[in-house]
Amino acid sequence: MDKKANKCASTGIEITNDKGSVIFDCPGCGKHKVIRSYNARQTSAQYVCSECGFVGPN
Numbered sequence: 936m937d938k939k940a941n942k943c944a945s946t947g948i949e950i951t952n953d954k955g956s957v958i959f960d961c962p963g964c965g966k967h968k969v970i971r972s973y974n975a976r977q978t979s980a981q982y983v984c985s986e987c988g989f990v991g992p993n
């Protein structure tokens with residue numbers, strides 16, 4: 936995994952300088968790291984796990 940390119944799963948925005956962003960394990964498979972930017976959380980933008988297809992927010 937390339938930690939230099941953490942991008943929001945919803946918007947594709949790089950979260951390097953996004954202090955409100957979160958990274959967490961996918962609720963569906965527990966393996967994939969889901970990244971959500973502050974903006975995506977504020978707007979409740981959907982994300983899809985690229986590993987198992989889980990759709991959130993949750």
Ligand SMILES: [Zn+2]
Nearest residue numbers: 961964984987
């Ligand atoms: Zn998953």
